[in-house]
Amino acid sequence: MDQFMKKAVELAKRNADEGGTPFGAVLVRNGEILAEGVNELHKKFDVSGHAELLAIRKAQEKLQTNDLSGSIMYASGEPCPMCMTAIYYAGIDTVYYCGSIEDAKAAGLGTSVRIYKELAKPREERSVKMIHMPVEDREKDPIRYWQAKKGQS
Numbered sequence: 001m002d003q004f005m006k007k008a009v010e011l012a013k014r015n016a017d018e019g020g021t022p023f024g025a026v027l028v029r030n031g032e033i034l035a036e037g038v039n040e041l042h043k044k045f046d047v048s049g050h051a052e053l054l055a056i057r058k059a060q061e062k063l064q065t066n067d068l069s070g071s072i073m074y075a076s077g078e079p080c081p082m083c084m085t086a087i088y089y090a091g092i093d094t095v096y097y098c099g100s101i102e103d104a105k106a107a108g109l110g111t112s113v114r115i116y117k118e119l120a121k122p123r124e125e126r127s128v129k130m131i132h133m134p135v136e137d138r139e140k141d142p143i144r145y146w147q148a149k150k151g152q153s
Contacts, residue, residue, distance in 0.1 A: 012076035
């Protein structure tokens, strides 16, 4: 096992020892650790407090950028849909993981399998109702406002 994955697994085990779930992540670029994270849901009652997201947040703050292209994520478990979305947004190129989402589900951890299936469905078929409410007054539409403002710069 590679040194960075060993670190992610160690973080996950330590987090489990401290009452959390067994998830750790290490974000690496050019052979150097940018940031680490563990699931902190048990500490902060924050559903977004996943290891991968926390590592991404720390790295972006440290580097003062949203672009983490060229980075590699090492995760003790396969990233959930929320973490994968952040990985895509951050431009992370590669993800290595140990336990699969199926392994996590079998152990009683999380609902990633169900969420991945839900997100693959058309909006109308998802269990969360998606109701489109466009802004009627084009002048008050925040996206159009931003476009106009950007065009003035």
